Amino acid sequence: xxxxxxxxxxxxxxxxxxxxxxxxxxxxxxxxxxxxxxxxxxxxxxxxxxxxxxxxxxxxxxxxxxxxxxxxxxxxxxxxxxxxxxxxxxxxxxxxxxxxxxxxxxxxxxxxxxxxxxxxxxxxxxxxxxxxxxxxxxxxxxxxxxxxxxxxxxxxxxxxxxxxxxxxxxxxxxxxxxxxxxxxxxxxxxxxxxxxxxxxxxxxxxxxxxxxxxxxxxxxxxxxxxxxxxxxxxxxxxxxxxxxxxxxxxxxxxxxxxxxxxxxxxxxxxxxxxxxxxxxxxxxxxxxxxxxxxxxxxxxxxxxxxxxxxxxxxxxxxxxxxxxxxxxxxxxxxxxxxxxxxxxxxxxxxxxxxxxxxxxxxxxxxxxxxxxxxxxxxxxxxxxxxxxxxxxxxxxxxxxxxxxxxxxxxxxxxxxxxxxxxxxxxxxxxxxxxxxxxxxxxxxxxxxxxxxxxxxxxxxxxxxxxxxxxxxxxxxxxxxxxxxxxxxxxxxxxxxxxxxxxxxxxxxxxxxxxxxxxxxxxxxxxxxxxxxxxxxxxxxxxxxxxxxxxxxxxxxxxxxxxxxxxxxxxxxxxxxxxxxxxxxxxxxxxxxxxxxxxxxxxxxxxxxxxxxxxxxxxxxxxxxx
Amino acid sequence: xxxxxxxxxxxxxxxxxxxxxxxxxxxxxxxxxxxxxxxxxxxxxxxxxxxxxxxxxxxxxxxxxxxxxxxxxxxxxxxxxxxxxxxxxxxxxxxxxxxxxxxxxxxxxxxxxxxxxxxxxxxxxxxxxxxxxxxxxxxxxxxxxxxxxxxxxxxxxxxxxxxxxxxxxxxxxxxxxxxxxxxxxxxxxxxxxxxxxxxxxxxxxxxxxxxxxxxxxxxxxxxxxxxxxxxxxxxxxxxxxxxxxxxxxxxxxxxxxxxxxxxxxxxxxxxxxxxxxxxxxxxxxxxxxxxxxxxxxxxxxxxxxxxxxxxxxxxxxxxxxxxxxxxxxxxxxxxxxxxxxxxxxxxxxxxxxxxxxxxxxxxxxxx
Numbered sequence: 001x002x003x004x005x006x007x008x009x010x011x012x013x014x015x016x017x018x019x020x021x022x023x024x025x026x027x028x029x030x031x032x033x034x035x036x037x038x039x040x041x042x043x044x045x046x047x048x049x050x051x052x053x054x055x056x057x058x059x060x061x062x063x064x065x066x067x068x069x070x071x072x073x074x075x076x077x078x079x080x081x082x083x084x085x086x087x088x089x090x091x092x093x094x095x096x097x098x099x100x101x102x103x104x105x106x107x108x109x110x111x112x113x114x115x116x117x118x119x120x121x122x123x124x125x126x127x128x129x130x131x132x133x134x135x136x137x138x139x140x141x142x143x144x145x146x147x148x149x150x151x152x153x154x155x156x157x158x159x160x161x162x163x164x165x166x167x168x169x170x171x172x173x174x175x176x177x178x179x180x181x182x183x184x185x186x187x188x189x190x191x192x193x194x195x196x197x198x199x200x201x202x203x204x205x206x207x208x209x210x211x212x213x214x215x216x217x218x219x220x221x222x223x224x225x226x227x228x229x230x231x232x233x234x235x236x237x238x239x240x241x242x243x244x245x246x247x248x249x250x251x252x253x254x255x256x257x258x259x260x261x262x263x264x265x266x267x268x269x270x271x272x273x274x275x276x277x278x279x280x281x282x283x284x285x286x287x288x289x290x291x292x293x294x295x296x297x298x299x300x301x302x303x304x305x306x307x308x309x310x311x312x313x314x315x316x317x318x319x320x321x322x323x324x325x326x327x328x329x330x331x332x333x334x335x336x337x338x339x340x341x342x343x344x345x346x347x348x349x350x351x352x353x354x355x356x357x358x359x360x361x362x363x364x365x366x367x368x369x370x371x372x373x374x375x376x377x378x379x380x381x382x383x384x385x386x387x388x389x390x391x392x393x394x395x396x397x398x399x400x401x402x403x404x405x406x407x408x409x410x411x412x413x414x415x416x417x418x419x420x421x422x423x424x425x426x427x428x429x430x431x432x433x434x435x436x437x438x439x440x441x442x443x444x445x446x447x448x449x450x451x452x453x454x455x456x457x458x459x460x461x462x463x464x465x466x467x468x469x470x471x472x473x474x475x476x477x478x479x480x481x482x483x484x485x486x487x488x489x490x491x492x493x494x495x496x497x498x499x500x501x502x503x504x505x506x507x508x509x510x511x512x513x514x515x516x517x518x519x520x521x522x523x524x525x526x527x528x529x530x531x532x533x534x535x536x537x538x539x540x541x542x543x544x545x546x547x548x549x550x551x552x553x554x555x556x557x558x559x560x561x562x563x564x565x566x567x568x569x570x571x572x573x574x575x576x577x578x579x580x581x582x583x584x585x586x587x588x589x590x591x592x593x594x595x596x597x598x599x600x601x602x603x604x605x606x607x608x609x610x611x612x613x614x615x616x617x618x619x620x621x622x623x624x625x
Numbered sequence: 626x627x628x629x630x631x632x633x634x635x636x637x638x639x640x641x642x643x644x645x646x647x648x649x650x651x652x653x654x655x656x657x658x659x660x661x662x663x664x665x666x667x668x669x670x671x672x673x674x675x676x677x678x679x680x681x682x683x684x685x686x687x688x689x690x691x692x693x694x695x696x697x698x699x700x701x702x703x704x705x706x707x708x709x710x711x712x713x714x715x716x717x718x719x720x721x722x723x724x725x726x727x728x729x730x731x732x733x734x735x736x737x738x739x740x741x742x743x744x745x746x747x748x749x750x751x752x753x754x755x756x757x758x759x760x761x762x763x764x765x766x767x768x769x770x771x772x773x774x775x776x777x778x779x780x781x782x783x784x785x786x787x788x789x790x791x792x793x794x795x796x797x798x799x800x801x802x803x804x805x806x807x808x809x810x811x812x813x814x815x816x817x818x819x820x821x822x823x824x825x826x827x828x829x830x831x832x833x834x835x836x837x838x839x840x841x842x843x844x845x846x847x848x849x850x851x852x853x854x855x856x857x858x859x860x861x862x863x864x865x866x867x868x869x870x871x872x873x874x875x876x877x878x879x880x881x882x883x884x885x886x887x888x889x890x891x892x893x894x895x896x897x898x899x900x901x902x903x904x905x906x907x908x909x910x911x912x913x914x915x916x917x918x919x920x921x922x923x924x925x926x927x928x929x930x931x932x933x934x935x936x937x938x939x940x941x942x943x944x945x946x947x948x949x950x951x952x953x954x955x956x957x958x959x960x961x962x963x964x965x966x967x968x969x970x971x972x973x974x975x976x977x978x979x980x981x982x983x984x985x986x987x988x989x990x991x992x
Contacts, residue, residue: 009927012804014922016802017921020798020918021915027945028910031948031952032904034952034954035952038861038862039865039900039903040865043862043865047862047865052861070771136951195792202841210687419991457742504914
């Protein structure tokens with residue numbers, strides 16, 4: 001360290017360090033003086049300021065946008081609900097007595113009220129703590145009458161979401177609730193009400209509106225002295241849905257009267273507008289709007305029937321015989337058969353050493369494609385399964401919209417899966433066996449699809465091959481009248497050979513006219529469609545379990561359809577859980593179609609006859625597959 | 626050689642004790658202001674801060690036990706790692722309130738920018754100390770500016786202007802000690818004044834402009850930016866001579882004062898313990914700074930002295946700025962009070978910095 005100049009250097013350094021120290025000491029002295037002035041000289045002023053720290057913001061909640069159906073009927077609106085709240089600061093030392101009296105006059109549980117208030121003790125004392133959401137008129141009157149005995153208790157009016165009383169289209173509308181921590185943004189603050197499911201969630205940005213507020217100065221007794229700021233809330237945008245309320249009611253009513261759970265979707269195959277969309281069992285979104293009690297919420301999410309699940313988009317099932325439509329299109333388009341190609345059905349067929357049964361034990365005899373669709377002949381489609389590679393089937397299923405997601409504007413859509421060789425290798429690390437293709441040919445095995453994907457598939461058959469994106473939004477009022485929402489992106493049309501398409505449509509019409517879907521037949525209207533069954537468990541397993549489980553093991557029933565046959569304007573899918581027979585879905589469709597045409601032609605809407613005749617339970621042996 | 630047992634008796638216990646005391650006072654204040662009445666327990670922030678203490682002490686021990694010269698010699702490497710981390714955080718950082726500042730480590734998150742000052746102090750100490758450069762030529766000054774400019778720019782991009790700005794005192798402290806001529810200070814100030822319109826127009830985000838405007842006239846915006854400044858003064862002023870008492874404060878506890886456990890923890894202390902508490906804590910901070918400067922004075926070599934001054938400059942700047950802000954005398958800026966404010970990374974980095982200061986003093990007799 002004894003380089004030349006080191007000593008001088010060190011001297012210099014020490015001088016600068018002294019400068020540093022002096023600077024710091026001076027700064028700290030100045031700070032001490034500043035705090036002396038604030039805390040000692042100006043103490044009185046700031047103490048009063050702190051005690052009178054009674055600036056108060058009152059949030060004015062914006063009403064959410066009103067939802068209309070396609071004909072302008074109001075579906076979801078807002079009502080003024082009363083909310084009883086406690087402002088701790090005003091109750092001050094008598095808070096305890098106030099809470100006791102408040103519970104007594106309103107008849108609510110005192111312990112619950114106390115717990116509620118205690119939970120929010122850490123908030124500023126001037127913030128109203130909502131104690132009774134959605135208070136009854138009697139409660140409001142009781143509180144108003146005793147205002148003097150209840151200092152700090154205030155009645156506020158808040159716009160609250162109001163859904164149809166019967167839970168109509170609950171899954172479609174969804175529900176609203178307080179924003180979760182993950183949903184908070186610059187616009188969505190703690191405690192904000194946002195859409196949590198369905199349309200409320202997907203179009204929350206349109207529907208939400210902007211809350212307003214009032215900034216008040218109040219004295220220490222809570223009396224308003226001055227209003228510093230007043231911002232009116234801005235209503236959410238009005239939104240028109242593609243739904244037809246009459247069809248929606250008809251669909252849900254048909255499910256209830258027939259006593260089934262399940263789902264259904266009716267749409268316009270020309271543009272993908274969803275006319276009705278139901279999932280049963282349902283729930284009452286109004287209960288969410290006023291803040292649901294925890295016990296109720298637990299009961300809802302714990303319900304084994306899963307009423308919160310939107311079955312039209314959530315849940316995948318084997319398409320069963322409805323998949324024969326895809327098989328027929330694939331075989332025709334690939335040139336494997338012509339519409340007139342016929343095969344002999346003897347009631348079963350032996351392929352690769354295994355015997356595969358037809359749905360009719362005695363056999364259908366010689367059938368061509370139209371008849372095969374009409375009677376849902378398994379043997380005919382086993383034969384197609386022999387002739388088509390699984391990847392070809394996958395390709396056609398994809399072209400018809402059965403693979404992946406449809407992009408419907410309802411949250412939570414599941415993915416539909418049609419197997420391919422690559423898929424099986426990736427999923428099970430196993431090669432594809434030709435026998436696998438035979439199950440796929442009748443929509444069993446690895447094939448699982450959502451109802452909404454089925455709706456898109458049948459719409460493509462109905463419109464000549466265009467893949468529509470099912471959607472529920474039609475128009476938005478941004479303040480300058482209705483503006484239609486741009487048509488959703490559609491995949492370029494699949495060029496389906498008109499002759500082949502006509503043959504398939506014929507077969508589907510025959511199925512309703514005089515085949516497996518007879519019970520959907522509506523005289524004077526050419527409905528075409530195809531039934532199908534999704535097995536809950538395999539037949540062998542069902543036998544093994546017979547009488548040993550309380551689980552409902554009856555099969556699910558499908559029906560995909562469109563009408564009128566030659567110029568389709570409505571298409572869709574109905575899925576009935578545990579319908580036992582694939583025909584269980586057909587009367588539901590019949591009723592909705594009846595309503596559709598009646599409305600179109602200006603006839604009175606049909607009433608559904610009370611309890612439909614008990615559906616004969618077919619034995620598993622002659623199940624359609 | 627990592628630890629030579631002979632150096633341990635030279636550990637500066639009074640400095641360590643004062644640093645520990647400030648940390649404890651900070652914890653107690655956070656405990657008080659985050660108290661959750663409903664749960665009848667301190668808030669989660671308190672516990673998170675508690676967990677940062679042992680981590681910080683380990684970091685302190687680490688920075689103490691390795692000879693600071695060993696670290697200084699590897700400072701280029703440390704610097705590169707720091708730059709890599711700052712670039713990484715821009716791409717993989719977690720977005721909180723619109724800024725990418727944290728890296729999620731799975732068991733907790735880390736704010737690399739908090740450690741930038743230590744890295745920069747090491748590099749600059751090595752450069753000006755070992756290289757015998759004196760901070761008088763423009764080339765020397767520019768090089769140092771580049772060293773802090775790069776991480777400062779990366780932190781600015783997060784965006785976190787406050788933390789980026791704290792790199793500047795490290796640089797200024799070291800070049801001052803290295804013999805910076807006052808002429809350059811004058812020129813620097815002049816350039817700053819000339820550039821300020823450009824910085825105002827292109828360099829500042831709207832919210833930052835808002836803070837400056839509000840500082841000059843808080844009543845313009847009594848709800849937004851001005852609110853904090855007004856309420857800070859009310860909080861401090863209402864404390865009086867002896868304060869309202871532990872856990873008796875109303876301003877922070879009832880959320881009149883935002884960020885009470887964080888940037889404004891000192892105001893809460895002033896409210897609950899009054900002018901008396903303020904003087905005690907100011908005294909502790911002053912003691913810590915002066916005692917640290919003594920380590921610079923006693924340092925065996927220039928590297929040690931420069932390293933200490935680099936760290937102390939940052940510490941002193943942040944302490945003085947933050948406390949000035951509590952008194953309503955500086956614009957509200959997201960700058961925490963070292964050792965006392967809520968923030969795990971900040972506490973760990975600060976304790977690590979004191980590890981280095983203790984290190985220099987402890988090894989003043991070794992060769």
